[in-house]
Amino acid sequence: MAVTLSEKAAKHVASYMVKRGKGIGLRLGVRTSGCSGVAYKLEFVDVADPDDVEFESHGVKVLIDAKSLPYLDGTELDYTREGLSEGFKFNNPNVKDACGCGESFNV
Amino acid sequence: MALLQIAEPGESPAPHQQKLAVGIDLGTTNSLVATVRSGLSTVISDELGRPLLPSVVHYHADGSSEVGYEAQSRQAIDPRNVIASVKRFMGRGIRDIAHRESMPYEFEDAPGMVRLRTAAGVKSPVEISADILRTLRVRAEASLGGQLVGAVITVPAYFDDAQRQATKDAAKLAGLSVLRLLNEPTAAAIAYGLDNAAEGVYAVYDLGGGTFDISILNLSKGVFEVMSTGGDSALGGDDFDQRIFCWILEAAKLKPLSIEDARLLLTCAREAKEYLTPHGVAPITARLNSGEVVDLKLTTEIFTEISQTLVAKTIQPVKKALRDAALSVADVKGVVMVGGATRMPQIQRAVGAFFKQEPLNNLDPDKVVALGAAMQANLLAGNRAAGDDWLLLDVIPLSLGLETMGGLVEKIIPRNSTIPIARAQAFTTFRDGQTALAVHVVQGERELVSDCRSLARFELRGIPPMVAGAARIRVAFQVDADGLLAVSARETTAGVEANIVVKPSYGLSDDEIASMLKDSMAHTKDDALRRALKEAQVEAQRLIEAVQSALKSDGDLLTNEQRARIEDAIAKLQTTALGENRRHITLAMDDLEGETKEFAARRMDKSIRRAFAGKNIDELASSPDSSKSLEEPA
Numbered sequence: 001m002a003v004t005l006s007e008k009a010a011k012h013v014a015s016y017m018v019k020r021g022k023g024i025g026l027r028l029g030v031r032t033s034g035c036s037g038v039a040y041k042l043e044f045v046d047v048a049d050p051d052d053v054e055f056e057s058h059g060v061k062v063l064i065d066a067k068s069l070p071y072l073d074g075t076e077l078d079y080t081r082e083g084l085s086e087g088f089k090f091n092n093p094n095v096k097d098a099c100g101c102g103e104s105f106n107v
Numbered sequence: 108m109a110l111l112q113i114a115e116p117g118e119s120p121a122p123h124q125q126k127l128a129v130g131i132d133l134g135t136t137n138s139l140v141a142t143v144r145s146g147l148s149t150v151i152s153d154e155l156g157r158p159l160l161p162s163v164v165h166y167h168a169d170g171s172s173e174v175g176y177e178a179q180s181r182q183a184i185d186p187r188n189v190i191a192s193v194k195r196f197m198g199r200g201i202r203d204i205a206h207r208e209s210m211p212y213e214f215e216d217a218p219g220m221v222r223l224r225t226a227a228g229v230k231s232p233v234e235i236s237a238d239i240l241r242t243l244r245v246r247a248e249a250s251l252g253g254q255l256v257g258a259v260i261t262v263p264a265y266f267d268d269a270q271r272q273a274t275k276d277a278a279k280l281a282g283l284s285v286l287r288l289l290n291e292p293t294a295a296a297i298a299y300g301l302d303n304a305a306e307g308v309y310a311v312y313d314l315g316g317g318t319f320d321i322s323i324l325n326l327s328k329g330v331f332e333v334m335s336t337g338g339d340s341a342l343g344g345d346d347f348d349q350r351i352f353c354w355i356l357e358a359a360k361l362k363p364l365s366i367e368d369a370r371l372l373l374t375c376a377r378e379a380k381e382y383l384t385p386h387g388v389a390p391i392t393a394r395l396n397s398g399e400v401v402d403l404k405l406t407t408e409i410f411t412e413i414s415q416t417l418v419a420k421t422i423q424p425v426k427k428a429l430r431d432a433a434l435s436v437a438d439v440k441g442v443v444m445v446g447g448a449t450r451m452p453q454i455q456r457a458v459g460a461f462f463k464q465e466p467l468n469n470l471d472p473d474k475v476v477a478l479g480a481a482m483q484a485n486l487l488a489g490n491r492a493a494g495d496d497w498l499l500l501d502v503i504p505l506s507l508g509l510e511t512m513g514g515l516v517e518k519i520i521p522r523n524s525t526i527p528i529a530r531a532q533a534f535t536t537f538r539d540g541q542t543a544l545a546v547h548v549v550q551g552e553r554e555l556v557s558d559c560r561s562l563a564r565f566e567l568r569g570i571p572p573m574v575a576g577a578a579r580i581r582v583a584f585q586v587d588a589d590g591l592l593a594v595s596a597r598e599t600t601a602g603v604e605a606n607i608v609v610k611p612s613y614g615l616s617d618d619e620i621a622s623m624l625k626d627s628m629a630h631t632k633d634d635a636l637r638r639a640l641k642e643a644q645v646e647a648q649r650l651i652e653a654v655q656s657a658l659k660s661d662g663d664l665l666t667n668e669q670r671a672r673i674e675d676a677i678a679k680l681q682t683t684a685l686g687e688n689r690r691h692i693t694l695a696m697d698d699l700e701g702e703t704k705e706f707a708a709r710r711m712d713k714s715i716r717r718a719f720a721g722k723n724i725d726e727l728a729s730s731p732d733s734s735k736s737l738e739e740p741a
Contacts, residue, residue, distance in 0.1 A: 080110065
């Protein structure tokens, strides 16, 4: 079981954290909603939950709640630029079917 | 596929529900668009990584247009169809535009706002600004991967109602929903104030390409308040280029230049200015078309010396703004630097020396306004984090009021009041049986209507006929958060109401505001005297009309001799009231009142008898009082 950040993603997260001035790491998660069933969650973390599973990737602490982990296992979070747009992208091997915009998916 | 941004804890947006909002700095020279990404305000660059968009539009004969660097590069080739600095024409009539003859554009007079004739047809400044805003919207939507819910657009603190309305119209035309118009200095303070989470009084020193603005802001308990504003609409970084240009001419002993050579040297001057800031010495070399060669070294010392008077010129408005806010230098907790020209070390030093502290300059002065606007947009769009629940207050630059009898101004909302604001005052009728009245809304500091700016007029009709002074008309002024004014008048007994939203046909320039303020200070004593005279004249007229109407209804109570003496006193007062001597008017009024004392007593007896006879005395009880009265519509 593992979830990782690409080097580029880790660099961006680290710099956002410095500018934000607080926080212990990055939370990845899923919740049920959206047009294809499950949607990603991507948040800063100020306080860890007891049922969080912790990973460390390129110096950034990644926290995932135990319920979300099966949906995300093996995921690599990348930071990319597509045309003018830039942001984070989940490369998730569990996804069978995603909605057109990629904000929600099915397993 | 949409790319994700990091949200605050517990605030991941639901899919397809992230609200995309931007802040736009619609500048005279350059414009920018910024947004909050992963909790951080960032400027959105174009596909070549350039953050600025030159505010320049090039129109073609086939109706198409382009905006930005490409248009800017065509300025010399097609000057008539390349429109730059359109912000200066926003909400302006043709007569408001200074140095019109020196501009390459073909102006066309139109009601309300000037138009420009281009190859693509006649364009209004609103349409041209909309083209700039549309380019920024497309850039933002491509970058954020979705449609924008709205934008916060910044305007100079000095912009009047017409200019603000024109900016809103341009946004609508560009397909943007305006969440709010925000004063530029306030946007800069947001960018700094929130990042540093500091409370207190701040000065925002904004030296742009062609304008200088100073604003005094107060940040306390999460509330922003603009306490005063000031500036110089014809002072900016370009003037510093001009000083270097003149120095080159003198130092290189050049003969009068051709237009091309002058343009070349002006570019050299600007480059030298920008190079000087980080390097301390800048070489200036150029080969002119005339064959002459320029080879000079500009040092920081020389530049400081030749630009000394310009730097000093920015300090005067700063002092005045502090005075307006009733503050001293010691009250100012921080100074925010805005505008590329504030990078110059002599500016930093002069501002630091005046305020006795290092100015804040850790944000890019070109971007700081857009960054603050983006933060505000993010909040207004509803993407707010807990504890970010702050308000924003701005002030109106000139007092708002209305015309009362005799052409006097009654101020309803004083200058520098924080907006949004609503104020109401009661007015009354001037004549017996007056069923309509005229409301004339004016803006300015002077006591007489003729010295102030007329904003709007409307009429309230359907007032039930009553004796003069009996009607109660409540006039309410309301200025919304965008600085737009709505005025309503309501007669309380009959409930009739009339109102107007002020979109003045055209507004005031910075210079006009500045000179109106100056005028009001220079004329304070004059104005007070003129006001007193006018008031006496109005009072005299009121007395004459009251006596005449009494003569008409109860003239039979008088002997012929008494009547003749009263009429004589009326005639005398009428002549004196036309004159300029307030004392004489007061004396003549006393005379008339003396002559009518007996008459008044007899009328009183008569009405008491009438009352005992069971008649309604309501009409008699409502005698004229001290409420200011409004004239009947012509």
